[in-house]
Amino acid sequence: MRNRREILAAAAVGIAAPALLRRAWAQQDAIEIGSLVSLSGTFANIGEQVDIGSKVAFDYYKTAAGKPLRYVQMDDQGDPGRAVRLTQDAIRDRGIRFFMNCTNSAIALAVAKEVANSGGVYINQAGADEMTGSLCNKNTFRWPVATYSAVNTTVRPFMKQFPDAKKWYTITGQYVFGDSLLKNLKDVLGELGGQHIGNSYHSLSDREYSGFITAAIAAQPDVLCICNFGSQTIDVLRQAVSFGMKRNTKIVVVWSTGLDQFQSLGPDICEGVYFGANYWHGVDTPGNRLLSGVIKEKLKVTPSYLLTAGWACTQATVEALNKAGSTDVPAVIKAFETLSFEGPTGLEKVRAEDHQVLKDYYLLLGKPKAKMRDKDDYVEVLSAEKAFLSPDKTGCKL
Amino acid sequence: MSTQVFIFGALNGVGIGMIYFILSIGLTMIFGLMQFVNFAHGAFYMVSAYAAFAIAQWTGSVLPALLISPLLAAIFALVSERVLLQRTYNLPHEAQILITFALAILAQETVTMIFGTLGKNVPVPEMFNGVVILGGFVYPSYRLFVVAVAVVVAVVMWLAIERTRLGAMLRAAAENAEMVGLLGFDSRKIFMGAFAFGGALAGLAGALAAPLRGVEPLMGREALAIAFVVVILGGLGSFSGALLAALLIGITQSLMSMIWPGGAHLMIYGVMTMILAFRPTGLMGRS
Incomplete structure (x- = not known):
């Protein structure tokens, strides 16, 4: 005691x-x-x-x-x-x-x-x-x-390269980040004469996207734009490619994490897909x-x-x-x-x-497997640009 | 949106449903026969998917994995049953849930240690690497193959359980294990075999799903959640109920993706809640 x-x-x-x-x-x-x-x-x-x-x-x-x-x-x-x-x-x-x-x-x-x-x-x-x-x-x-920069440095050079790709369909994560990408995308499309013909929201818990992709195919877009992040980007892209969307639609992923996602997807899926990325090791x-x-x-x-x-x-x-x-x-x-x-x-x-x-944000294009110089050479860098909202428009007051 | 689009949506939903069916059939079988709540079902699925990844890396194709991975999952299930789970058959369901959940976490962490946290790609087999076009409807060849496998599994399972001596024995053991024992059958071995077979079915689902979803350490949790919805909605232990429930969920999810995309996943649980409100034992369950 x-x-x-x-x-x-x-x-x-x-x-x-x-x-x-x-x-x-x-x-x-x-x-x-x-x-x-x-x-x-x-x-x-x-x-x-x-x-x-x-x-x-x-x-x-x-x-x-x-x-x-x-x-x-x-x-x-x-x-x-x-x-x-x-x-x-x-x-x-x-x-x-x-x-x-x-x-x-x-x-x-x-x-x-x-x-x-x-x-x-x-x-x-x-x-x-x-x-x-x-x-x-x-x-x-x-x-x-920020998402503004990601969208602008991805979509603008893409539309410059493909001026006829007017009709865009989006698959978007229904959370702050996804919505932010979508809003910026709509703004850029409006400015450049593009047309946003439809959007499918998915939740953070979704893993099966074939329903969204079927809806996207039915809308017959020129471009499928994926506005989400992480493993959901991988799942949406994998399923979109498996449904043959690369045949007559261009696919743009405005926010990717680059190499780790490419490794998860494999070169066959990445080939011909446009990715926005904060970093690429080949630069x-x-x-x-x-x-x-x-x-x-x-x-x-x-x-x-x-x-x-x-x-x-x-x-x-x-x-x-x-x-x-x-x-x-x-x-x-x-x-x-x-x-x-x-x-x-x-x-x-x-x-x-x-x-x-x-800092720069990159627009990347997936390479064919035959053109990869090494096992990590998944993409070529199409552009590297800085595009930021002017400080008076960010809403930030320090 | 045109009627044709909705028809395509419904057809796609049938495909999703058949994938969910193959995912949940092992779980419903184990519960139906053994009254055992197996939270490690997702782990069998995940381990098999990783085995498929390793085999695809090694051989260049996932096709051999469709045979080998379910076998490995069956061995994993068998060892788990012999070493650990058989001791829990007489314990309350809560204990079974805790122990199988722990087993699932162990499997998940082991896989993470070996393969890392990042997801891996499993390429679709060359022969199914394309799409089938029916009118304006595009469907991946590999998904069609998975649906075909699910249909074969459903038919074989039904025939085996309803029309064979082995099936009769399993059903009898599920009804009254003691009586089956008195008739000279070893119900312990029957349960052991059933558990291994349930693991093999989860393994088959994992190997088939690997090229569709890739593999990542948390994939077992997602699979378990869907499998439980199917099993509960179909009626615990009901084979035909699981098939019906899987199709219902698949079609609901696919059509809702067009009507209310943000709520498509939510509606899986919405449908379950609505049906359970009117039929608490599920679509084909017995009270």
């Missing part, structure tokens, strides 16, 4: 423990960066790759602002609520102020709010326009392009040469978009910390806002007005 004094002593230790732990972490003088990745659940296939990409970058850069870097993995299990709780715990118990990564926009938007409230810095890979639009904040930055830039070299050396694989996204968020954070020369949050934010660096897609710049990284 414990006496009253022992119980009181234990309680006192319990109360003091978080503060003692926090001090212990701080004394180690490393910069801890929290990485929000879904390592289990529906988005584990995305989170795992982003996580690996970030770890490789940490291993490569090792230090920032003269201090060692420490990677703090936070498995949100694809759940925004859990991501927020993990972020709160990391801020409260470990004093972490720098965060990166996400596996979907809902997680990124939730974490961004939390990090802003606590006065930290967060860079992520969300696709939703709101991240650098109506829900932007002073503490958050975004590496990939020759100094930043990409560095990234490809490190990834190939460490992992013995060709870098995919997901690996690169993990790398890029780490690289941008390191560059900003180095530029600031300290871990003082206002100084790091200021450094971020004027940051320009040799990123994976070339020279990448952060726009101060909305915290968007200005």
Whole structure:
């Protein structure tokens, strides 16, 4: 039986423990960066790759602002609520102020709010326009392009190449990201004289798309445009091709993750399909040469978009910390806002007005298997362009 | 939208329904014969699909996998039954659900460790790599092949269960295992064989589905959800009920994709709820 004094002593230790732990972490003088990745659940296939990409970058850069870097993995299990709780715990118990990564926009938007409230810095890979639009904040930055850019840099060069492809049918994920792609697509089609002849919405839980594809075939479009993300893009495209849609319809996937999706689809399905992508390993830039070299050396694989996204968020954070020369949050934010660096897609710049990284987005065309130079040479790059909404139109007020 | 489009939609729905039928028939058989709730059914399906992927990589075609993968799934089911599941036959359904669910997670994580989290492509066999055009209706040759296999399975299963001595034995064991034992039959072996056969059917569905959907570690969960809807809607353990329910769901999903695309998936559960409200035992179930 414990006496009253022992119980009181234990309680006192319990109360003091978080503060003692926090001090212990701080004394180690490393910069801890929290990485929000879904390592289990529906988005584990995305989170795992982003996580690996970030770890490789940490291993490569090792230090920032003269201090060692420490990677703090936070498995949100694809759940925004859990991501927020993990972020709160990391801020409260470990004093972490720098965060990166996400596996979907809902997680990124939730974490961004939390990090802003606590006065930290967060860079992520969300696709939703709101991240650098109506829900932007002073503490958050975004590496990939927004849906506006993805649609404009994909559809405009495509329509220039095929001016007679007027009738477009869309299959769209019924969530914020899909709707955002669809809205931008309709705007571009309206401007360029295209005709949006129909849309089939699918839910996040759909896996069988033959009904939607039958409806699309019945509408006899010139172009089938796929506006969703992740494994659903793969499933819709696979089923559309199996229904012979490539015979008399062009297929455009405005948002793809590139190599990993091409590997899941195989060259026969990819051939002749147009893809929009944030990254392609075949693009020759100094930043990409560095990234490809490190990834190939460490992992013995060709870098995919997901690996690169993990790398890029780490690289941008390191560059900003180095530029600031300290871990003082206002100084790091200021450094971020004027940051320009040799990123994976070339020279990448952060726009101060909305915290968007200005970078190229690619229009890719699937190659025939016979023309692939190596096992990962699935596509040729048709165009690489930057197209961003002007800051006054994003709705972002910092 | 023209009537012809709706007819095509309904025909496509029959195709989807037959795929769902082949997915769920093993589950309904195991429940019908053994009153066993098998949450590992999706795992048998997923493991077989991955085996099909590996075989396709190795041989260059998925066709050999249509024989080998169901066999592997049957072995997996058999080992699971002998080592673990036979000990749960007398436990409540809740325990069976927990244990088979754990088995499914184990299988899923093992597959993830071996093949990674990213999905893989399984190419459609060369001979079915095209479409069949009927009037204005386009249908993939491979889907047609899957539908044909499902029809053959349905006929063979019905004949085996209703018209053979083995089928009579299975039905008798399902009704009263003790009595079958007293008549000199080993009901333990009957159940073991039935479980392995149920696993093989899930495996056949997985191997057939691999070129349609590709393979990824979470595919078993999706399959399990659909299979349970079919089994419950058809009536627990009813073979003909499963066929009817699968067709009903397939046609509903396909037609709703045209009428209300956003709610097509939701309507699977909507139809189930409506039918269960009027027939709580399912379409062909017995109270």
